[in-house]
Amino acid sequence: MLKVHELDAYYGQFHVLKRVSLSVARGEVVVLLGPNGHGKSTLLKAVCGLMDKVCGRIEYQGEQITGQNARNLVNRGITYIAETRELFPLMTVLENLKLGAYSQSARPHEKENLEAVLALFPRLAERRRQIAATLSGGEARMLAIARGLMSNADFLCIDEPSLGLQPNLRQEVFRIIDAIHRQGKSILLVEQNMPQVSALAQRIYLLEEGCIRFAGDARAAAENPHLREIFLGM
């Protein structure tokens, strides 16, 4: 579904991604592991058209999409789900969700997606009239995911959905990602929690210092000594 071939990305002068190649098949959950500040979020943003300086090749459903802006990519069905920072803080939960369906391809499905999303997140349904800035950390994270689902995308790039959450909320987030996956969405996920990741992911990539250092299926990753050392301290 998605193929990234020898991608380089820069923040100003800073060379963040170095000839990164990866792929995600239809219906697959692929997890991107790696230490903080080594380019995981940058890779997601590059795929979603949110990086200015990118070279290399990105293909989506066989078509070249490198250099297209986020708006076109959302229309094609690729959505970026950030942690909570990219919500609209002074708008209600409902307004945030409606804006999630802003793109042309999502608009006709706004009603059914809203119903589906509120069924998936009952907490948000209760708080639909509440201002986003007043949500708790966990609820805001749910809203970020829910807003992404409103875009009707087939391909979701989810950036550290469990970051900073307490364990029971973390479980909840993984349960929801699993549910989304079962609906047939393809997911590229940035995550740090090795145990949960290996339960959820089909394949795993390790990104260190802007380069892919490991690629393989989840079971192989769990047995890889380098990965175990980094993420489990063993």
Next chain:
Amino acid sequence: MPWLEFLDVLISGLTNGAVYALMAVGLTLIYGVSKAFNFAYGSFYSLGGYLAWIILVPLGLWGGYATVFVLAVPLLLGIGFLTEKAVVAPLRARADWEIKVMMLTLGLALCLDNLYQVVFGPRMKSLPAIVEGSLELGGVIVSNQNLGIFFLSIGGMLSFRWLLNHSRVGMAVRAVAQNPQGARIVGIPEKTIFAATFAISTAMVGAGGILLTQKYFVSPTGGWDILVKSWVITAFGGMGSIQGALYAAFILGLMEAFVGYWFGMSWVLFAMFGLLLGTLVVRPQGLMGKWG
């Protein structure tokens, strides 16, 4: 002061305050959404006045002010949109673009004002009142013109509020103002929204021009006073805060009326800046602004 005169001054202050509110909210909107400063704002006020004059006096079109609004508002929207695309948008990608936008819109203001002078001549134009006659309520005489201006400004504010809160473009405008990156993520065309914001604010100040120049004449440089007042209101209310601008506009409108009545009009600007400085000393972020 006798209470009848007091009411008279009060009504005049509220009327001007309502129009100032319409115009200052337009100015603060551009700042809040795109962080751009528009120094040509006053010239669009004059443009509104001149458009009204063209339609009412030389052309004398049927329908009076209704025709003015029907024709001028879409025209002002279009002019605002194109101005943003031609003057502001190309600068956005550059370093220090905020300063460059200030300089360029200042230049645009000078060009427009001189253009008005060439086309319409330096003499002031006067416009007919939007409604003639007056209303007597328990001994208080209120001119229908003031009432008309007041209610149309309030109507303008309410339609703006509706547009911002409930229309698609309004939601997108608020989204860009609150979180540009978030807006990009959901697929909002940020650049079009910047231009649309500029267009809406141009229509608001132009409508202010149509409403207010009938009390004070249209002249080529008449917009500077409005630019200064709109800026004072914006800074006083808190940069980028729409609600703050609303309160500030009525406070300054009333202050202008009473200071003008007691001390003479030449003290109005002095009092305005005095109030602004006093406020900023105590609250640097303005009445309702957020700092940073």
